[in-house]
Amino acid sequence: MQLTAEQITIFLVALTIMLLxxxxxxxxxxxxxxxxxxxxxxxxxxxxxTVLGMISPDIFEWLFSQNEVALSxxxxxxxxxxxxxxxxxxxxxxxxxxxNGKSVTSISSLGIxxxxxxxxxxxxFFPSLMxxxxxxxxxAFSLFMGTALSISALPVxxxxxxxxxxxxxxxxxxxxxxxxxxxxxxxxxxxxILGLIGAGLHGINFIxxxxxxxxxxxxxxxxxxxxxxxxxxxxxxxxxxxxxxLSFILILGLVGASFTELIGIHAVFGAFIVGVxxxxxxxxxxxxxxxxxxxxxxxxxPLFFVSIGLKVNFISNxxxxxxxxxxxxxxxxxxxxxxxxxxxxxxxxxxxxAIGFGMNSRGAMEIILALLGLQFGLIKESxxxxxxxxxxxxxxxxxxxxxxxxxxxxxLNFINLxxxxxxxxxxxxxxTGVLGELVELASKELLISKEEILKVINERENxxxxxxxxxxxxxxxxxxxxxxxxxxxxxKNGIDFGAEDGLPAKAIILLLTPENNNELQLQLLSEIAxxxxxxxxxxxIVNSNSQEEIINKIKLLSNAKASLTSASSRQL
Amino acid sequence: MFKKLGLALTFSPTGKALIYxxxxxxxxxxxxxxxxHNGERTKETEAKLNTLISSIELNNIPFTxxxxxxxxxxxxxxxxxxxxxxxxxxxxxxxxxLFKQFFGSVARKIMQEARCSTxxxxxxxxxxxxxxxxxxSGEFSTQGESTILKTFEFAVRENAEEFILIKDIYxxxxxxxxxxxxxxxxxxxxxxxxxxxxxxxxxxFVKELGIKGxxxxxxxxxxxxxxxxxxxxxxxxxxxxxxxxPTKKIRLIDKFFPHEFGYAFEKLPSNLLIIR
Numbered sequence: 001m002q003l004t005a006e007q008i009t010i011f012l013v014a015l016t017i018m019l020l021x022x023x024x025x026x027x028x029x030x031x032x033x034x035x036x037x038x039x040x041x042x043x044x045x046x047x048x049x050t051v052l053g054m055i056s057p058d059i060f061e062w063l064f065s066q067n068e069v070a071l072s073x074x075x076x077x078x079x080x081x082x083x084x085x086x087x088x089x090x091x092x093x094x095x096x097x098x099x100n101g102k103s104v105t106s107i108s109s110l111g112i113x114x115x116x117x118x119x120x121x122x123x124x125f126f127p128s129l130m131x132x133x134x135x136x137x138x139x140a141f142s143l144f145m146g147t148a149l150s151i152s153a154l155p156v157x158x159x160x161x162x163x164x165x166x167x168x169x170x171x172x173x174x175x176x177x178x179x180x181x182x183x184x185x186x187x188x189x190x191x192x193i194l195g196l197i198g199a200g201l202h203g204i205n206f207i208x209x210x211x212x213x214x215x216x217x218x219x220x221x222x223x224x225x226x227x228x229x230x231x232x233x234x235x236x237x238x239x240x241x242x243x244x245x246l247s248f249i250l251i252l253g254l255v256g257a258s259f260t261e262l263i264g265i266h267a268v269f270g271a272f273i274v275g276v277x278x279x280x281x282x283x284x285x286x287x288x289x290x291x292x293x294x295x296x297x298x299x300x301x302p303l304f305f306v307s308i309g310l311k312v313n314f315i316s317n318x319x320x321x322x323x324x325x326x327x328x329x330x331x332x333x334x335x336x337x338x339x340x341x342x343x344x345x346x347x348x349x350x351x352x353x354a355i356g357f358g359m360n361s362r363g364a365m366e367i368i369l370a371l372l373g374l375q376f377g378l379i380k381e382s383x384x385x386x387x388x389x390x391x392x393x394x395x396x397x398x399x400x401x402x403x404x405x406x407x408x409x410x411x412l413n414f415i416n417l418x419x420x421x422x423x424x425x426x427x428x429x430x431x432t433g434v435l436g437e438l439v440e441l442a443s444k445e446l447l448i449s450k451e452e453i454l455k456v457i458n459e460r461e462n463x464x465x466x467x468x469x470x471x472x473x474x475x476x477x478x479x480x481x482x483x484x485x486x487x488x489x490x491x492k493n494g495i496d497f498g499a500e501d502g503l504p505a506k507a508i509i510l511l512l513t514p515e516n517n518n519e520l521q522l523q524l525l526s527e528i529a530x531x532x533x534x535x536x537x538x539x540x541i542v543n544s545n546s547q548e549e550i551i552n553k554i555k556l557l558s559n560a561k562a563s564l565t566s567a568s569s570r571q572l
Numbered sequence: 573m574f575k576k577l578g579l580a581l582t583f584s585p586t587g588k589a590l591i592y593x594x595x596x597x598x599x600x601x602x603x604x605x606x607x608x609h610n611g612e613r614t615k616e617t618e619a620k621l622n623t624l625i626s627s628i629e630l631n632n633i634p635f636t637x638x639x640x641x642x643x644x645x646x647x648x649x650x651x652x653x654x655x656x657x658x659x660x661x662x663x664x665x666x667x668x669x670l671f672k673q674f675f676g677s678v679a680r681k682i683m684q685e686a687r688c689s690t691x692x693x694x695x696x697x698x699x700x701x702x703x704x705x706x707x708x709s710g711e712f713s714t715q716g717e718s719t720i721l722k723t724f725e726f727a728v729r730e731n732a733e734e735f736i737l738i739k740d741i742y743x744x745x746x747x748x749x750x751x752x753x754x755x756x757x758x759x760x761x762x763x764x765x766x767x768x769x770x771x772x773x774x775x776x777f778v779k780e781l782g783i784k785g786x787x788x789x790x791x792x793x794x795x796x797x798x799x800x801x802x803x804x805x806x807x808x809x810x811x812x813x814x815x816x817x818p819t820k821k822i823r824l825i826d827k828f829f830p831h832e833f834g835y836a837f838e839k840l841p842s843n844l845l846i847i848r
Contacts, residue, residue, distance in 0.1 A: 030753050035752060035753070036752070036753055087748075087751075088748070090747075090748075091744065091745040091747065091748040093744045093745075093796075094829045095796065095829050095830060095834075096742075096744045097829075098829045099797075099832065154745055154748055155745070155748045155749065155751040155752050156752060157745075158744075158745035158746065158748050158749050158752070159749040159751075159752035159753070159754065162743075162746070162749055162754070162762065167743045167745075167746065168741065168742075168743045168766060172743075173744070176744050176745050177744070179745075180744075180745075222828060280829070282795075282796055282799045282803075282835065286746075286747060286759075286794075289747040290747050290750060290756045290759065293747055293748065293750035293751060294750060294756065297750050297751045301751065364751065463782060464779075464780075464782040518712045518713055518714070519712045519773070522712055522773040522776050522777050522780075523769075523773060525776045525780075526769070526772040526773050526775075526776045529772075529776065530772065
């Protein structure tokens with residue numbers, strides 16, 4: 001069979017319109033600080049049966065529903081989903097998962113088991129509540145709904161963590177690692193469900209599918225991964241970069257996809273596992289990953305998300321009660337499961353909630369899963385729409401909720417710790433005098449004796465002088481407190497604190513930090529030093545006449561510096 | 573610093589070179605040496621070992637010889653503990669086959685399980701020249717402090733030409749945020765910002781330690797933790813790459829999925845100093 005010139009033209013026009021509409025609406029949503037995917041789905045709804053199909057059914061029919069053209073578009077969409085899963089797999093870093101072992105196991109296992117039980121249980125015992133028709137496989141439907149509620153979206157979580165400046169923190173690593181396991185197990189489970197209902201290649205017994213799947217996973221993770229690591233290094237070094245490594249990843253992704261399709265589970269799983277095997281390689285460069293992401297995010301992902309709107313009428317199939325039920329179950333399952341897992345592994349209450357809400361975002365992964373469920377007849381349109389809406393809502397609210405629960409943590413920087421009641425103008429003419437004033441202030445607020453604070457401060461002072469440079473001294477110590485404490489003394493005459501540049505200290509900043517937090521002390525020391533990084537900065541601060549003026553000047557100088565060093569980082 | 577050096581000694585071709593190396597180090601630290609040999613103690617083997625040791629002029633360095641039997645690595649570790657060795661030295665191949673990586677070579681087991689600091693020499697020489705380029709991982713922890721302080725003192729004694737403090741930073745799934753609207757420039761800016769922040773902290777960290785005597789360079793790398801610095805040490809031909817000993821026991825699964833300095837243990841980037 002060959003497409004006629006007219007069909008090829010229609011196919012190309014359809015793709016052009018899909019990409020154009022996707023780009024147009026996604027850019028609007030990005031400008032509004034909302035996820036691009038919402039715009040892309042909206043583009044599909046407008047081009048699909050919901051709007052265009054209602055206004056002008058002939059045009060809709062002509063563009064998207066002619067047999068051969070629809071088949072061609074479908075093939076491209078299948079390829080898009082395979083590539084999306086391949087790049088998702090690339091970011092699953094097994095070494096990070098194993099490094100963060102205990103907490104991650106607890107969060108991810110409860111984060112899967114709890115929503116799965118809820119989704120499965122409600123679907124199994126109250127199928128009509130969950131939009132199940134009388135026909136079809138009741139058990140497979142329940143398994144699918146359990147899986148659909150337990151999946152997490154790595155890209156949304158990573159972006160949320162970056163926006164909240166948490167990606168590189170311990171909390172961020174734990175959330176990301178847990179989401180990685182969630183993703184991995186979710187897709188494994190889903191593939192097995194497809195195998196179970198015989199949605200893959202017909203005629204293969206499920207037991208064989210199960211055994212082949214396990215063997216494939218074990219082979220790829222233990223042997224394939226090592227072979228890929230060796231080969232990728234050779235490809236990087238000996239062939240053109242990054243072109244050859246991109247081709248290598250895509251080729252193996254397609255091989256993996258073909259293999260899993262052959263053994264009776266969906267192609268996406270093969271692509272995902274090959275992605276995981278590549279993602280673990282130390283030779284997979286960021287440039288390669290970024291080119292792949294750009295290529296797939298800007299070409300294949302929009303096509304996929306637009307295609308969602310083309311398949312379903314979002315108005316006639318919208319069931320408000322069902323959407324509400326799915327949303328409530330999704331929130332309860334994931335937030336309670338993950339928060340409980342985090343709490344049981346030793347996180348404090350607020351951090352546990354932050355982890356729960358962080359893991360709650362479902363994003364594109366949920367939409368892909370829902371579409372596959374629809375394609376294989378596991379769910380009907382109304383459930384599909386409910387899952388798409390749930391994916392979008394959970395992704396949208398993830399960041400604000402996380403932000404709310406970790407607010408206290410974000411305050412731990414130099415600017416936020418400044419307090420006008422902890423700033424004094426000193427007239428003393430020696431180190432002992434000014435330290436005495438600052439320690440008295442600390443003693444009153446921290447309810448720790450002056451002697452105890454002075455002891456640790458002097459110990460530190462005696463081992464190495466704390467005069468920094470540019471009229472700044474930071475006497476500091478670690479002490480038994482929960483939160484860091486900063487007090488500032490301005491001494492316009494200056495006091496010798498042994499600074500390397502020989503200048504007397506005019507800004508003396510007492511810094512006390514919790515005993516067990518080396519990194520926090522370093523962070524605050526470096527932030528303070530940063531604010532006083534030139535003599536002109538220091539003098540501008542020191543010559544202030546009031547506590548408020550000092551705080552404002554420090555803020556101003558710090559912000560100016562930050563905006564200079566990261567001029568183009570506005571989105572992150 | 574190191575007052576008692578242990579040497580896991582075999583009759584291998586590098587045995588003699590290792591004695592030359594340990595002799596130089598003993599002189600450098602003013603330390604005594606404990607030679608630990610695993611094998612059947614017969615008149616012949618004893619004579620052979622004595623000949624090997626006495627073929628090198630140890631001057632007045634005090635030394636003892638310990639014989640062990642049983643699992644080579646376990647008994648060497650045990651003897652070094654009994655003798656209060658504070659630096660255990662061993663030779664090792666830079667690369668090993670997969671079976672040895674997972675199921676244990678002697679050097680690998682010593683690296684992971686010894687209770688004292690260990691120095692694994694990849695290319696011991698009969699005419700050791702001293703270590704001139706030190707690269708040290710700089711973790712902001714108490715253990716990290718100890719690693720830097722000890723390695724720095726070692727470097728000062730060696731009158732090293734370069735002392736580089738290195739730190740890896742890595743944010744998994746960062747590239748994936750492109751799907752959520754980040755651009756490649758955004759990611760590059762973010763990585764650069766993290767690197768700048770970490771280098772600032774490293775400078776403060778070293779200042780806090782109050783170490784002086786050598787010009788310290790700071791290097792923060794973005795890449796998989798452990799791998800990036802280990803690879804840097806390899807590419808920049810470090811004489812010594814120093815790391816803190818793992819705080820947790822290395823499980824079989826960690827050998828299959830290495831992380832942090834598991835990469836350095838898997839493929840030695842240079843002579844490897846593990847500080848405990």
